[in-house]
Amino acid sequence: MKNNPEFIINGILSGDRSVLARGITIVENDLNGAEEIISKIEEKTGNAFILGITGPPGAGKSTFTSSFVTELRKQNLKIGIIAVDPSSPFTGGAVLGDRIRMRVHTKDENVFMRSLGSRGALGGLSLKTSRIVSLMDAFGMDVIIVETVGVGQSETEISKTADMTAVILAPGFGDDIQALKAGILEIADIFVVNKSDLAGADKLELELKQTLKLNYTDTSIPVIKCCSTRDDDFENVYSEIKKRVDYFKKEKILDERRLNRKRRDIYDLIKSEIEKITEEKIKKLGGIDSILNMTDGKVYLTEELKNLVKM
Amino acid sequence: MKKIKVIVAKPGLDGHDRGAKVIARALRDAGFEVIYTGIRQTPEDIAVIAQEEDADVIAMSLLSGAHNTLFPKVVELLKEKGLGDRLVVGGGVIPESDIPFLKEKGIKEIFTPGSKTEELINFIKENVKCDEE
Numbered sequence: 001m002k003n004n005p006e007f008i009i010n011g012i013l014s015g016d017r018s019v020l021a022r023g024i025t026i027v028e029n030d031l032n033g034a035e036e037i038i039s040k041i042e043e044k045t046g047n048a049f050i051l052g053i054t055g056p057p058g059a060g061k062s063t064f065t066s067s068f069v070t071e072l073r074k075q076n077l078k079i080g081i082i083a084v085d086p087s088s089p090f091t092g093g094a095v096l097g098d099r100i101r102m103r104v105h106t107k108d109e110n111v112f113m114r115s116l117g118s119r120g121a122l123g124g125l126s127l128k129t130s131r132i133v134s135l136m137d138a139f140g141m142d143v144i145i146v147e148t149v150g151v152g153q154s155e156t157e158i159s160k161t162a163d164m165t166a167v168i169l170a171p172g173f174g175d176d177i178q179a180l181k182a183g184i185l186e187i188a189d190i191f192v193v194n195k196s197d198l199a200g201a202d203k204l205e206l207e208l209k210q211t212l213k214l215n216y217t218d219t220s221i222p223v224i225k226c227c228s229t230r231d232d233d234f235e236n237v238y239s240e241i242k243k244r245v246d247y248f249k250k251e252k253i254l255d256e257r258r259l260n261r262k263r264r265d266i267y268d269l270i271k272s273e274i275e276k277i278t279e280e281k282i283k284k285l286g287g288i289d290s291i292l293n294m295t296d297g298k299v300y301l302t303e304e305l306k307n308l309v310k311m
Numbered sequence: 312m313k314k315i316k317v318i319v320a321k322p323g324l325d326g327h328d329r330g331a332k333v334i335a336r337a338l339r340d341a342g343f344e345v346i347y348t349g350i351r352q353t354p355e356d357i358a359v360i361a362q363e364e365d366a367d368v369i370a371m372s373l374l375s376g377a378h379n380t381l382f383p384k385v386v387e388l389l390k391e392k393g394l395g396d397r398l399v400v401g402g403g404v405i406p407e408s409d410i411p412f413l414k415e416k417g418i419k420e421i422f423t424p425g426s427k428t429e430e431l432i433n434f435i436k437e438n439v440k441c442d443e444e
Contacts, residue, residue, distance in 0.1 A: 017362060017363065018362055018365075018392060018393055018394070021362055021363055021364065021365040022365055024365065025313070025365040029313040029314065031313060087344075088339065088340075088342075091339070091340055091341065091342040092314070092342045093338065093339035093340055093341060093342045093343050093344065093345070094339060094344045094345065095335050095336070095339045095345045095347055096344060096345065096346045096347070097346075097347050097349075099346060099347075099348055099349070099360060100347065100348065100349035103348075103349065103352075103356065106356045106359050106360060107355060107356065107359060112363055113363055114363060114364065115344075115346050115364060117314070117344045119314075
């Protein structure tokens, strides 16, 4: 398949699934043309609602996503799914298994799913996730669901990428709610207590509600209890999440988050440009080893080095 | 550098997935990104997954005896989606006498019981046209 940016951009805007898939590959691997595709596609984005799904491993993130997508499809919405699973820190390899839970949507032409390896990023997503979201947005998705790797306590990257974040918990993981408090519990715009058929679900729900009362300024965070393998539960899940989305729109929280995202993205872009300048500078100074020679092998900025860097 | 992406799929009515899981694990340890589809996939499912994931390799495992029907069907559907250039390989309990037919239908290699995982890994490394840029 052709890799040239113009072909990819046109293909994505005209709704060609194979081209979208290739575009994602180019962006994910930072192949030639990635920058051009992203910069030209940017103006076509901003229509999709981005929902983040996060939570500990085995809490049921993929199964929840699948059932929720079934409900969204009843509203005739076009759905993009990005599911991130961990890459090995040793070999770089990965087994991406989220598709197994989402097989009912495979043949649905209005659902496009992509699996990503985290590739060394530690925040629960891969570095290119937000760019892949942009491609799906430009493709015409109404809702894009981003599912993180199974997380512990501190992987909060998703709250920067998504418009709204749902934290999925299940009984058995939640006994130490208090210990979990700082970190992923802070980024929840919605709590889902999954596996409601298991013992302990009511207790978890209660603990969450009490924690919310004590600790949060936003007292409107819902705790939704459901069993993800039971489709009947999802009418309620949908209406609760819809309520939350409406609230976000009404209170301008959504606008604020999107503006913050833009601020951060442009900041990151400038940072990566400056990184390139740094690389050039180091090259000009004869490489990192000769710089170390200048400082007698010590790691500090001598006055001489400071001046050289500023030049 | 582009990572090699492999779909490990179990087509048809066959729930024996120990082999497929061993393969998925071995490919992971070789540094590939592996998407495991789970059992009982239709050829259509496998083709859609290969398309959405933009996979370089489609590796199918089948122990039910339906390989002569299902493997070529997947190749056919991949071609329909413009993915005729992807590497398709198969494995499982497949009689020697069926292998020439399968190769003629576009399955590049068949790995029968006793094959070493290294053979598959090396075959993939040698045959994936990774358009690294």
